[in-house]
Amino acid sequence: MGSSLNGSGGDSSYxxxxxxxxxxPTTIGTDRAPRPSPEPAxxxxxxxxxxxxxxxxxxxxxxxxxxxxxxxxxxxxxRLADFLxxxxxxxxxxxWLARAARGELRRQNGETLHPEQPYQAGGALYxxxxxxxxxxxxxxxxLIHRDAQLLVVDKPHFxxxxxxxxxxxxxxxxxxxxxxxxxxxVPLHRLDRGTAGLVLFSVNxxxxxxxxxxxxxxxxxxxxxxxxxxxxxxPLPLRHxxxxxxxxxxxxxxxxxxEANSETLIETQEVLGQGLSRYRLQPLTxxxxxLRVHLAALGAPIVxxxxxxxxxxxxxxxxxxxxxxxxxxxxxxxxxxxAERHFKSRRQLDPGTANPA
Numbered sequence: 001m002g003s004s005l006n007g008s009g010g011d012s013s014y015x016x017x018x019x020x021x022x023x024x025p026t027t028i029g030t031d032r033a034p035r036p037s038p039e040p041a042x043x044x045x046x047x048x049x050x051x052x053x054x055x056x057x058x059x060x061x062x063x064x065x066x067x068x069x070x071x072x073x074x075x076x077x078x079r080l081a082d083f084l085x086x087x088x089x090x091x092x093x094x095x096w097l098a099r100a101a102r103g104e105l106r107r108q109n110g111e112t113l114h115p116e117q118p119y120q121a122g123g124a125l126y127x128x129x130x131x132x133x134x135x136x137x138x139x140x141x142x143l144i145h146r147d148a149q150l151l152v153v154d155k156p157h158f159x160x161x162x163x164x165x166x167x168x169x170x171x172x173x174x175x176x177x178x179x180x181x182x183x184x185x186v187p188l189h190r191l192d193r194g195t196a197g198l199v200l201f202s203v204n205x206x207x208x209x210x211x212x213x214x215x216x217x218x219x220x221x222x223x224x225x226x227x228x229x230x231x232x233x234x235p236l237p238l239r240h241x242x243x244x245x246x247x248x249x250x251x252x253x254x255x256x257x258x259e260a261n262s263e264t265l266i267e268t269q270e271v272l273g274q275g276l277s278r279y280r281l282q283p284l285t286x287x288x289x290x291l292r293v294h295l296a297a298l299g300a301p302i303v304x305x306x307x308x309x310x311x312x313x314x315x316x317x318x319x320x321x322x323x324x325x326x327x328x329x330x331x332x333x334x335x336x337x338x339a340e341r342h343f344k345s346r347r348q349l350d351p352g353t354a355n356p357a
Contacts, residue, residue: 058106058126064178065168067126074121081115095130104128129168135317137170144198144343149211149336151176151185151201152343157322160193172199189215192289197224197327197345210335215286221331224281224291227324227349228300230271237267240294244287252307253289255297262287264294276303276351280328291325303354321355 059067070087077083084096096115099105105113106126113125139156146152153172155161160171168174177185188200188211202208214220244262247254265282272278279300281291289308295301296308303324306312329344 056108058108058110059104059128061177061183062128063169064174064176065128065163066183068129069124069126071124072119072121075119077119079115080113080117080119080125083119084115099127129163131166131168134166134168134170137167138319141172141175142346144346147203149202149204149207150341151180151182151203153199153201154345154347155191155196155199155327156347157194157196158317158319161187161190161199167193173201176201188212189286191327192323192325194323195325195327196322196347198330198343199327200330200343207336214332214335218284219332222283222327223329224283225269225326225328225349226279226281226291226295227272227276227303227351227354228279228295229275230268230277231298231300234298237265239284240264240266240298242294242297244290244293249311252311253287253293255293261285262290262294264291266294266298272351274351274354276354278349303351318355321353324349324351324353 057067057069072083075083077086081093081096084091085093093115096105100112100114103112104127105115107113107123108126109123137156137159139159141156141159142154144152144154153176155172160167162173163171169178173185173187177183182203184203184205186202186208188202191197191199200211202211241260241263242255243258243260244253245256246252263284265284267280268277269280270278277300279295281295283290292302292305292308296305301309304321305323305325326345326347326349329342331340331342333339334341
C-alpha cells in the first residue's frame with residue numbers, strides 16, 4: 001500500500017551546531033497544584049476540552065488551566081441541568097450546582113448561568129474541567145529556549161502536551177502556564193504522549209499567527225530519531241509514501257490503497273547491537289502516527305510501540321519501556337526577522353529499554 005523510493009531527495013543533514021539558549025537549562029517540575037473537586041475523566045475527550053484559551057474567555061486561567069467550553073445547540077431541554085445531564089452523565093448534579101455557586105458557569109459575554117434556569121440555545125457554556133484523580137507523571141521537561149515570541153521545551157516520554165482524557169494538571173501546557181506564569185501560552189504543534197523531544201509554544205498573541213503558519217505551509221524542517229529493528233535487505237535512504245486513514249480502534253492509523261497523503265524520508269544513522277538500528281526520520285507531511293506506521297509497514301516497528309504493527313494491551317504506563325521515538329530537531333526561518341532558528345533536543349534514546357515482550 002505504501003511506496004518507498006530510494007535517494008535522499010536533496011535532504012539536508014543536521015550538524016552539531018546548536019543555538020545558545022538564554023541562561024542555563026531549566027527543568028519543568030512535577031509540583032502539583034491543589035486538586036479540584038471531582039469529575040471523572042472521559043476517554044476520547046472532545047476537542048472543546050483542550051486548553052487553547054479562546055480570546056476574551058469569560059473565566060481566567062486557574063492553576064494553569066483555562067476554561068473548557070461546550071456549544072449550547074438547539075434542543076428541547078427544559079432546564080440547563082437537563083442538557084448537562086445528557087451531555088455529561090458521569091458528572092453529578094451537585095458538581096454543576098457547586099460550580100454555579102462559585103460563579104464558574106458562564107456564557108462568552110460573561111453572563112453567569114445556573115443549572116436550574118430554563119435552557120437557552122446559542123453560544124457556549126464555559127466552565128473549569130476537573131478530575132477526581134490523575135496519574136502522576138514523574139518526569140520533567142527541560143526549557144531549551146525562551147524569548148519574547150517563542151518557548152522551546154524538551155518534553156519527556158509519557159507527558160501529554162495538552163489536557164485530554166485522564167490528564168489535566170499532569171500535562172506540559174498546564175505545567176508551563178503554572179510554573180512560568182504564562183497564562184496565554186499556546187502550543188504551535190503537538191507530539192504524541194509517548195514521544196519525547198521538542199515542542200514549540202507561542203508566547204506573544206500578536207505574533208502567534210506568523211509562527212502558526214510555519215507548520216501547515218511546511219516551512220519547518222523537523223527531524224526525529226527512532227530505534228527499530230535493522231533492515232539489512234532494504235537500501236536506505238528512501239522515501240516512504242502511503243495513504244493513511246483512521247484505523248481500528250479510532251486512535252490508530254492504517255495504510256490504505258489510494259493516493260498518498262503521507263511521506264517520510266528514512267535513513268540509517270547507526271547500526272546498533274541486538275538487531276537494532278538508529279534511524280533518522282524526516283516527515284515531509286504531518287499525519288497522525290505517521291512515523292510509527294511507516295516504520296512498521298517496512299517491517300521495523302519502533303521499539304516499545306504498543307500500537308503498531310499490532311495493538312498490545314496496556315492498562316498502566318510502563319515507565320521502564322518508553323517508546324523509542326524522539327523529536328530531535330527543528331529548523332526554520334524566523335517569520336519576523338528572517339534569521340535561521342535551529343533547536344535540538346538534549347535527550348537520548350536507550351536501546352536498553354527494549355521490552356522483550
